Every structure is written in C-alpha cells, then in structure tokens.
Amino acid sequence: MIDSARLSSTQSSTQSSTQSSTQSSTQSSTEAPLAVRVIDLHASFGKRSALSGVTLDLAAHEVTAIIGPSGCGKSTFIRCLNRMHELTVGATLSGRVEIGGADIYGAHVDPVLLRRRVGMVFQKANPFPTMSIRENVLSGLVLTKSPRRSMGDEIVERSLQQAALWDEVKDRLDDNGGSLSGGQQQRLCIARALAVEPRILLMDEPCSALDPIATARIEDLLHTLRERYTIVIVTHNMQQAARVSSKTAFFLNGSLIEMGPTKILFTRPSDKRTEDYITGKFG
C-alpha cells in the first residue's frame, strides 16, 4: 500500500531540502506506524541455521511480543526486520520482509536509510560514552546529518518526554549519558531511538538488565508508545509479554510455533510445545 519512497523519506528530503524537511517533521508525527509482513524467512550464521521458514504478520499500532527459550532465533528475527542481521560476518538470509508493503530486501533499498525508519533498542543499555544526555538523544540526527538537528532542543524534550525520562534529567542535560542509572540509560536509549522518528520500534529484551521498578517504568512506556509506533519486543519474561503485548509469537529452534492474541496464547495455546514452555516445563 505504501510505496518504498515513503519508507526512505530521508533520502528524498536531501533533494528538496528545506521544504520537505519541515514537512516531514510535522508529517511523520501524524503518519501511521507501518505494518510488517514476513514471508518464509530463513536466516543463518555460516552453516548454522538460526531461522527456518518464519511467516507472520505484525499489525501496526500493536505491541507484539516474541517469546521463546534462549537460542530460538528471537533476536535474529528482529535483527532481520531492520537489516542488522546482515552486519554479522557470515550471516545469510532468504525470504521476504515487507514493511508498509515494500520489500525491505529489494535492490533499491538502502539498509542505512531503512534503519532510520525502523528503530532498535538493545538488551544492554548502550548510550554513547563520549556524549552528554542531550547529545545522546540527538546522536541519531547528528550521525546521519539530518536537517532536523537544527530543532535540537525541541526534539530532545519531546523524545525524553516520550521515553518518560524528561523530568529526571531536564536539569542536567549536559551530564554524561553514562552518569545515569541502568534503567535511566535504557530509557535514554529509547529516547535516542525515538528522536530519529522511526515508524517501527524493535526492542531486544530491553528490560533484562533492569530491576523491577525500572522494568515497570519501561512497560508503562510501551503502553503509550504503541499509539505512535508499531512495536516488536523480544522478551524472556512471560509475565512481561502478557502485560505489554496484544499479540505474542512463540519461537522454538528457529521456527515460529504459534502466534496469536496474547490472552489466548497464554491461556489456551493450541500447540503442546507452547503450553510446555509457558507452563515452565522447559526453557
């Protein structure tokens, strides 16, 4: 439905500079998040297969949780959605991934531009150590020389507000990002991802290194973020999946076993392996 030109709107903004840049900043906040369709996705590292034949749909405006035991391909799966998988030496991939109807592995798609539309938050908070809080939030725009960095203060405030960190750091924006607590650092990383104004937010076990209070804050955050972004969250914590997601997908040994509304998947799973996993018989 939505063509590839919209997927890479940053590219077009370089051609018709000022007009489209002001336009895109007002536009993208109202633009709908994009749906993702994955068809027969295979991924591997050298000879070791990580994903085999995954087909699923991720609806826009929804939080989808990916659960499964360690090594089941959860992280590999979301790294295929922003083409980070191919950055690993020896990584290969086949199948089709469509975002907003456009094939992201098409010949005309620049993965660098794609990743500006598909943000990612990692397992371990990784703020840039040489940058202040403010610089960290703006780093995506500075790194990519986005014309929007001229609106720095506004973007810093809005992104930190969205990440529920503004009130805690507004008086020390020039402090080093590393001076924050672990939970704050992770929210800083979320703010940094949001400042680029992605349509889709991928989160790879964002709370696994955090204490319960910081985890609760980030979970609260997800409830408000889903109004603006399509969110995919990988988690080891099944309670978390149940709390934050509307759909859940269960992966095992590189295959999608079952996917459905979270409530149903956790109460009446249709596959025996899903039931065994969520009742704690393995994993």
Next chain:
Amino acid sequence: MNTIRRRETLFAVVCGACVFVPLLLLVGMVGAVVVRGFGRLDLSFLTSYPSRHAELAGLFPALVGSALLVAMTAALALPIGGAAAIWLEEYGGRSRLARFIELNVHNLAGVPSVVYGILGLGVFVRVLGLGHGILSGAATLALLVLPVVIVASRESLRAVPSSLRDACAALGATQWQAVRTVVVPAALPGMLTGAVLALSRAVGETAPLIVVGAVAYVTFLPTSLDDPFTALPIQIFHWVARPQAAFVTNAAAGILVLLAVVASVNILVSWVRDRAEQKVQR
C-alpha cells in the same frame, strides 16, 4: 596450610623483587648521571653550539633537531598509523588480507631500528632524494614507530564495545559516520597512549638517524628540510666517545636534557589523553 602460606609469601616476594631490583638499578643509573651532569646544566649549555672546548660546548642544535624530529615524526606517524588501524579494525575485519597485514605489523615492531635506518637511507635519501636532512630522519623514525602506533590504536579500537557500533547502525548511521562520531572518540585515550610510547621511542633512537646521515658536529640550525642536522642521542653518543672527561660530563648533562624532553613529550600527550578520557564515561 602452612606450606600454602609460605608459598604465597614466597610468590609475593619474588614478584616484588622483580619490581624493585630493576627499579633500584634504574634509580642508580639516573642518580649517577645526575651526580655527574647536573652541575653542568645551565642556560648556556642549552643555547650554545658544539665546540672543541668542552666547557663552551652546548647542545642547542641537538635540542632543536630532536624537537623538530618528534614533531615531524608525530605529524607523519600518528595520522597514518591511526588511519591504518581504523581500516584494519573497522573495514578489513577478518579478511585474510587484514590478518596477513596484522601479522606483519607485529613482526615489523620487532625489527632492529638500524634496519629501518638502512631502509630510510635507501628509500628516502637515495630513491626519493630527500637528502640527508631532518625530513629523511623524521620519515625513517615515523616508519620505525608506525607498527607501535598501529598495534596500540587497533587494540583500543577493538576495546570499543560492539554494542556502540550496533547502536550507530540501528540509528541509520553509515559505518564511516559511526567510526568518526562514536568509535574513534571512544578509542582516542588508548590511541594516544600508543602515541606516547611511539614518540618516546622516536626521541631516544640513535642508530637509524646515524645511518640516514645525521651528523654530530653542527654549528647552525637547519633552515631547510635537507640541511645537516643532529639530535640529542647523537650528540650524547658523540660526547661519550670523546677521551676527555669534561666531554663525558657534557654527555651526562645531555642525558638529563634528553630525559626531560622524553618526559615533556609524555606529559604533553598524557594531558591530551586525559582530556579525551574525561569525555569517555563507561
């Protein structure tokens, strides 16, 4: 239990001896030099040209020569070494070529310095025709310290967590944008530590400079890149070789000046490094 204790103590004593015995030797050597040469140090020693009369001789040309050599060596070796390390670590990756180059860089770090002197004489003086001057000397020293710079820079680039590179990629940065804005600033303190080691070595080198054509008795400052030049270690070497005791005293004083130059280079680079380090908070 007792045997374990005793072994523990023995081990600590042996390790402690490894620290303090060489340290005492070093202090003894420096002490001997200070005793011999400190009285000879005065302003005229620093600002005079060499002379047949030991008490009139100074090391002004050598001091200027060494300062120019260090500056030029730094200007040549640090950018080239840093860029080479960036290519090897960030772009060459695990390719066979990069590994082959890395192995050879490590080997080059162990090549005797006089061999670099011969190489410098062959390439810079003869083939490129840069003359027996300070440019050939600095280029040779740059070649000599390049492996040290590359290895140290590469180690510190490797120490930058890959999660930061991932974060850059996920934000839609190209590899060059990530290297320039995030990876190199994070690695800079370590790269500068390598620079300290490299430049300290360059200040003290004698053999390659003699081969390239530095002379010991220069009564003027170099005014062009291929004028005859000298450097502190060469001046010291020359004085030590003289039979008169007064010249050996000059050599001792010269050693003190050389130590001071090495220390100033270290302090200068460490200061730059500390400033870079303040920005990195892990």
